Amino acid sequence: MDIEIGIRNVTRTVSFSTDESAEDVAQKIEQSLASDKALDLTDNRGRRFVVPAQALGYAIIGSDTSHPVGFGAL
Incomplete structure (x- = not known):
């Protein structure tokens, strides 16, 4: 999952990917x-x-949520 953190008085954001769940990150x-x-x-x-x-x-x-990649049969 991708995380983007904005820091006060800094123009660039901190962006990274983590294996933690969205609920765990929000709780932290x-x-x-x-x-x-x-x-x-x-x-x-x-x-x-x-x-x-x-x-x-x-x-x-x-x-x-993960998005499947590839072609599926209908």
């Missing part, structure tokens, strides 16, 4: 904002993204 964001602690996410290549809760501007969380 909500916990970070509620506790005023850093948001800590890991992408599917093992890189960690740590964003201070005060700097979080927005987050776009992709859907969990």
